[in-house]
Amino acid sequence: MRRTAVLTLTLALVLAASACATLKPDADAFLTRSEQALAVSVDTLDALFILEKANRTEMEALVPGCHATAETVRRKAPDAIRAAIAALDAYRAAKGTGGDTAKAQVEVCIASLQALVAEVKPLLARWSEAKAGKGGGK
């Protein structure tokens, strides 16, 4: 499965090479970075779920336990994303009115979501290593 190895490596390279742009002076840095964290988390999970679903047998053979981890994250991710969206909704609604509680809630929700992403990122790395060890892409 040469193609899937390329997908994994390309995704890893994109994620590693990308750096956040400098924000405009009038931008709400907390809100912007929270939105970015949310959107990138969703895209990363989407990529992993698609890869894992399409290559389940191969990934499980190379990285035992991979499917169980992916399934656990599949079960948790939608609620975590919706919670983060709800927190962002509240923060945007409270913007300019001292919404410290809303800000704290966004921080908690984004941290929870990023913890889920952190669970699946090592799978990609271990899978790439395992494939490379088997001669990669044959």
Next chain:
Amino acid sequence: MSPMLILGLLEGVMELWPKAQAIAAELHRTGEWTDVEYQAWKDKVETPMASPAWQPDETTPQA
């Protein structure tokens, strides 16, 4: 490098390219979403979550 290998590599890159572009664009945004952009993103995010790739298998025991 054989033509088939080149085709395989290109196919892989092409398949991931929209996702890579979306992530790169997101990381290069310089300000928060407008209300319209935020609503559009919220509407769009339900699509991947409803896709088969996001659905756990019925047979996999829950952790």
